[in-house]
Amino acid sequence: MSTPANSAETPARTYGGRSAEDRRTERRGRLVAAAVRLLAARGEGGTTMTAICAEAGLTERYFYESFKGREAALVAALDAVADEIAVVAVAAIEGTEGTATARVHAALEALVAWVDDHPDRAHVALVESTAHPALRARRRELLGVFADLVATEAAELYGDRAWPADRARVQGLLYVAGLSELVAARLAGEVTLDAEQLVEIGSESFERLAVVTD
Amino acid sequence: MSTPANSAETPARTYGGRSAEDRRTERRGRLVAAAVRLLAARGEGGTTMTAICAEAGLTERYFYESFKGREAALVAALDAVADEIAVVAVAAIEGTEGTATARVHAALEALVAWVDDHPDRAHVALVESTAHPALRARRRELLGVFADLVATEAAELYGDRAWPADRARVQGLLYVAGLSELVAARLAGEVTLDAEQLVEIGSESFERLAVVTD
DNA sequence: ACAAACTGACATGGCCTCCTGTCAGATGGA
DNA sequence: TCCATCTGACAGGAGGCCATGTCAGTTTGT
Numbered sequence: 276m277s278t279p280a281n282s283a284e285t286p287a288r289t290y291g292g293r294s295a296e297d298r299r300t301e302r303r304g305r306l307v308a309a310a311v312r313l314l315a316a317r318g319e320g321g322t323t324m325t326a327i328c329a330e331a332g333l334t335e336r337y338f339y340e341s342f343k344g345r346e347a348a349l350v351a352a353l354d355a356v357a358d359e360i361a362v363v364a365v366a367a368i369e370g371t372e373g374t375a376t377a378r379v380h381a382a383l384e385a386l387v388a389w390v391d392d393h394p395d396r397a398h399v400a401l402v403e404s405t406a407h408p409a410l411r412a413r414r415r416e417l418l419g420v421f422a423d424l425v426a427t428e429a430a431e432l433y434g435d436r437a438w439p440a441d442r443a444r445v446q447g448l449l450y451v452a453g454l455s456e457l458v459a460a461r462l463a464g465e466v467t468l469d470a471e472q473l474v475e476i477g478s479e480s481f482e483r484l485a486v487v488t489d
Numbered sequence: 490m491s492t493p494a495n496s497a498e499t500p501a502r503t504y505g506g507r508s509a510e511d512r513r514t515e516r517r518g519r520l521v522a523a524a525v526r527l528l529a530a531r532g533e534g535g536t537t538m539t540a541i542c543a544e545a546g547l548t549e550r551y552f553y554e555s556f557k558g559r560e561a562a563l564v565a566a567l568d569a570v571a572d573e574i575a576v577v578a579v580a581a582i583e584g585t586e587g588t589a590t591a592r593v594h595a596a597l598e599a600l601v602a603w604v605d606d607h608p609d610r611a612h613v614a615l616v617e618s619t620a621h622p623a624l625r626a627r628r629r630e631l632l633g634v635f636a637d638l639v640a641t642e643a644a645e646l647y648g649d650r651a652w653p654a655d656r657a658r659v660q661g662l663l664y665v666a667g668l669s670e671l672v673a674a675r676l677a678g679e680v681t682l683d684a685e686q687l688v689e690i691g692s693e694s695f696e697r698l699a700v701v702t703d
Numbered sequence: 704a705c706a707a708a709c710t711g712a713c714a715t716g717g718c719c720t721c722c723t724g725t726c727a728g729a730t731g732g733a
Numbered sequence: 734t735c736c737a738t739c740t741g742a743c744a745g746g747a748g749g750c751c752a753t754g755t756c757a758g759t760t761t762g763t
Contacts, residue, residue, distance in 0.1 A: 548740085
C-alpha cells in the first residue's frame with residue numbers, strides 16, 4: 276500500500292519523456308500505418324504479422340500489445356483509411372452551398388481528388404478491402420454507411436423527387452458500389468478518364484438514379 | 490520404330506474403357522468442381538491444393554497434371570462459374586421477344602433465379618472472386634465483358650436514346666458492379682428483397698442509367 | 704547508485720502448405 | 734501369361750507464418 280494509485284495493472288512510468296499510454300498509442304499508430312503501406316505494396320497476402328512489425332520497426336511483442344492477431348490489424352488498417360475517406364466526403368458535402376447538383380459535384384470532386392492524391396490508400400480501400408473475410412465484413416459495413424449517407428443526401432437534396440424511402444438504401448448501395456468499382460478500374464488503369472469526366476459521370480449517374488422521373 | 494504413331498509423349502492407352510484424354514479431362518473436371526465447392530464452403534483461404542485433391546478424391550499428382558499450381562485451379566473454378574452465368578444471361582436475352590423493357594426484365598429474372606437456385610456458386614462468383622489477386626484479375630475481365638454486353642444491349646434496345654458510345658462501357662461497368670454488389674448483399678442476408686423486387690429495381694435502374702433523358 | 708520498469712533483438716516450437724518422390728497394386732494389350 | 738502402363742496412398746523435405754519465450758541493455762524514479 277505504499278504506492279497508492281494504479282499499481283499492478285499499469286505501473287505507468289514515463290519513458291523518453293512520454294507517458295505509458297502515449298507510447299502505447301504511438302506504437303499502435305506505427306503498426307497501423309505500416310499495415311496500410313504493406314497492404315498497398317504487397318497486398319493482403321504479404322501483410323503478415325512479421326512484415327508489419329518489420330515495417331513498423333517494432334517487435335512482435337508490441338504487436339500483440341495492440342492487436343489480438345493479424346486479422347485485427349488488417350481491419351484497423353482498413354478503418355484508418357475509411358475514416359479518411361468519410362472525413363473528405365462529409366467535409367465536401369457540408370462545406371458546399373448551392374444547388375443539389377453543385378453539392379453532389381463537390382463531394383465527388385473531393386473524393387476523386389483524394390484518390391488521385393493517395394493512390395496507395397485508395398487501393399487499400401477499394402481493392403484490398405475485399406481480400407480477406409474480416410476485411411470484407413468491414414467493407415460491407417462501410418459500404419452500407421456510405422449508401423445510407425448517399426440515401427440521406429438524396430432525400431435532402433431532391434426532397435419528394437428522390438428515392439422512395441424503402442428503396443433508398445438499396446439504390447444507394449447500387450450506386451456506391453458501382454461508383455467505387457469504376458474508380459477502382461480507373462485506378463488500375465483499365466479505364467481512362469480524367470478527373471473531370473469521372474466526376475461528371477458520377478454526378479450524372481447519381482441524379483439519374485436518385486430522382487424519380489415519372 | 491516398331492510402334493509407329495504417338496509413342497513417347499502419349500502412350501495413349503485405354504483404361505476402364507476410356508481413352509487417356511477422356512480420363513484426363515474427367516479428372517480435371519472433378520478438380521474444378523471440387524475447387525468450386527471448397528471456395529463456396531471454406532473460402533479462398535481454405536481452398537488449398539491438398540484440400541482440392543481430397544475433395545475431388547484424387548491425389549496430388551493429378552492436380553499438377555491439369556494445373557500449374559493452386560492459382561490456376563482457382564481461376565479455372567471461377568471461369569467455370571462465370572461461364573454458367575454468361576450462358577444463363579445470354580439465353581434469357583436472346584430467347585425473349587418484345588419490348589426493350591421486357592427483355593431486360595427477362596434477363597434479370599433469369600439471373601436472379603439462377604442465384605437463388607445456386608447460392609453456393611453465386612457466392613463464388615460474387616464474393617470469393619475478390620479474395621485472391623489472380624481471381625480479382627479474372628473478375629475484372631469478366632466484369633468488363635458483362636459491362637460490354639450491357640452496353641451493347643443498351644444500344645440495341647434503346648437506339649439513339651442510349652448511352653453515347655464513348656461512355657457506354659463505363660456506365661455499363663458502374664451498373665454491372667453496382668448490381669452485383671446488391672445481389673451479393675441480398676445473398677448475404679443483409680438486404681431483404683424478394684426476387685421480384687430485386688428484378689424491378691435492377692431493370693428500373695438500368696433504364697434510368699441507360700436512357701438519355703434530356 | 705540501485706532496483707524496477709521498459710525496450711529491442713533473437714530463437715524456438717508447432718503448424719500448415721506446396722511439391723516431389725517412392726512403391727505396391729490394378730488394368731490392358733501382345 | 735507377362736510386361737508396360739496407369740492409379741492411389743503415402744512419406745518427407747523445404748519454406749513460411751504465428752505465437753511465445755528468453756535475455757541483455759537502457760531509462761526512470763528513489
